[in-house]
Amino acid sequence: MLSVNGCINAQSRLNTSVKPNVVFIIVDDLGPVDPGCYGGNKHKLPTPxxxxxxxEGMLFTQAYSGCCVCAPARSVLMTGKHMxxxxxxxxxxxxxLLAEDVxxxxxxxxxNYKVGGFGKWGIAAIGTPGVPEKHGFDEFFGYYHQIHAHNYWTDYLxxxxxxxxxxxxxxxxxxxTHHVIFERAKKFIRDNKHQPFFCYCPWTPPHGSWHIPDDDPTMAELKDKPWPKNAKVYAAxxxxxxRHLGEIFDLLKELEIxxxxxxxFCSxxxxxxxxxxFFxxxxxxxGQKTNLYEGGIRIPLIARWPGRIAAGSESDLLWYFADVMPTxxxxxxxxxxxPDDIDGLSTVPTLTGRSDKQEKHEFLYWEYTRVGNWQKYTYEKNGLQQAVRMGKWKLVRLKxxxxxxxxxxxxxxxxxxxxxxMYPAIVNKMATIAKQQHQEPVPQTEPPAPNGKRFI
Structure with a gap:
């Protein structure tokens, strides 16, 4: 299903002498119905x-993360390879990330893109081969270790x-820290307005722990709500x-780009x-974050490109983080x-109104473990969750x-x-896919975590 409400020519073409800039904003732990355009949560938080x-763009109704938690989801997004x-x-x-990861x-x-990242890297610690400046970023400002990123008030980035x-x-x-990171992202856009750029914004909010400055305007609006304190902070x-998404749009318009x-924009x-x-x-x-039921991996995803992506359009294409690189x-x-060995597909035909040309996934695959040191698990051990999506079918187990x-x-x-x-043949087919798609990870030694609260 692809619905288009707008005056754009659905046969938009990509051939242009000017390469488009890309701003990719990924926020942390925003639920799939939190935005108003996805129906809104129980308390209908405003997300104008x-x-x-x-x-003004395209909303995806069947978008998925690469995993049900932060770090591995980012690994899938960055490498184009599933879990x-x-x-x-x-x-x-x-x-x-390994030195050989692309x-x-x-x-x-x-x-020849200028590449900047601003926020939570989460897939390497300082001094390892996976730091962002060794993987294509001209600059990265923010948190490297994801445990550090659980602190909104810190004395260093x-x-x-x-x-x-x-x-x-x-x-x-x-x-x-989010305010500091956000200003750096805007500066990067300003500084590179005359050349093609990729601005990657993996923002930590609204992930716990839940903190926001006392002078935040939304906190003042919520002061009389009979809500738990942290629920008010989450809403703020x-x-x-x-609000910061809106400021990005205003900046792009101001710079005439x-x-x-x-x-x-996604979670x-x-x-x-x-x-x-509560929400x-x-x-x-x-399900929820940390497991592979739909509540752990479904995400909001919206794409906007004036004049190229039809305003008010909607797609039910199966889309997940491995598709980011090819797209x-x-x-x-x-x-x-x-690289030749990625698992993702380009979604550009769908984005540009040519869904009849869209290549589709035979299946999507996820896995995740929380048992002990994840580096030591094997396929047979009990800690590995797995899920496969194939058409309308979803196969899942949490042990x-x-x-x-x-x-x-x-x-x-x-x-x-x-x-x-009722459908043993379908189960067997999809279970075979699950077994074939799992490869053992390369063993690594986890470096010490920085000081900070450990949230999932």
Whole structure:
């Protein structure tokens, strides 16, 4: 299904003498129904700029993360390889991309793009081969180790592996880091307005721990709400991210590069049911961040490119993080620099109104483990979750010593009616895919974590 409401020519062409800029914004733990354009959560938090983006671009109704938690999802996004093939597969933090891993940043960098990243890297610690400046980034400013990224008030961040001390107001040694990171991202866009650029914005909000400056405008608006304190902070963080998205659009227009900039907005995984599932951020979907039911891997995803992506359009194409590399390479004319062994497909035909030309996945694959050191698991051990999506069918199990469950998502989006006993042939086919797609990861030694709260 592809619906188009707008005056754009659905046969938009990509052949242009000017390469498009790309801004890719990925926020942390935003649930699949948190944005208003996806129906909104139980308390209908206002997201006017996310909703505006959907009205001016394309909203995907079947978009998936690469995994159900932060670090491995980013590994899939960066490498174009699904969880059975990518390097970073657990969420302990500090495990690094390998020197031989090729990232989407490297692909665009080889095509003469200026590449910057601002936020939470999460797939390498300082001093490892996986730091972003070794993988295509001209500059990266923010957190490298994901445990460090769980702190919104900190006395330092990293810029190309150099520690940057932060000085707060009245001599304080701490600052609210997202504000600092956001300003750096805007500076990068300003500084590179006359050349093609890729601005990667992996923002930590609204991930826990939940903190926001006392003078935040949304907190003042919520002061009389009879909500748990952290629920108010979460709502304010969602509003802040939405506000900053709007500021990005305003900046692109001010710089007169709006029409030549593709903006993507998504979450890194499903929502976390904090505060007693106060917001219901996963809507009708079963599960949550940390597991492979739909609530752990479904995400909001919107793409906007004025004049090229039809305003108010919607697609039910199966899309996941492994598709980011080939999609951005296709958009920017840099496909020649992609490795041959990726698992993703370009979604450019769908984005540009040519869905009849869209190549589709035979299946999507996920895996994840939280048992012990993820580097030591094997396929037979009990800690490995696995899931396969094939057309309308979803195969999933959260342990290795239990039978697979099978769901018909076209009729059962909440994964309530297990049909495995009724369709053994389909289960066997998809279980074979799951076994074939898992490859053992390269063993690494996890470096020490920095000081900070350990959230999932």
């Amino acid at each position: 700029n996310i909703d505006r983006m959907a009205a 059975g093939h990518t390097t970073v597969r657990g969420n302990l933090g500090g495990i690094s 990232t989407v940043a490297e692909v665009l960098k080889n095509g 990293w810029h190309n592996s150099r520690k940057v001390e932060l000085k707060g107001p009245k001599g304080s040694k701490q600052r609210y 963080m969602v509003a802040m991210v939405d 709006d029409d030549n900039t593709v903006v993507f 890194d995984n499903g929502g976390y049911p904090a505060f007693g599932n 219901g951020s996963n809507g009708p979907y079963r 951005l390479a296709d958009l920017t004319g840099t496909t020649e620099f992609m 290795q010593n239990v039978p697979f469950e099978l769901y018909d998502l076209s009729k059962d989006i909440g994964e309530k009616n297990d049909l495995a006993a």
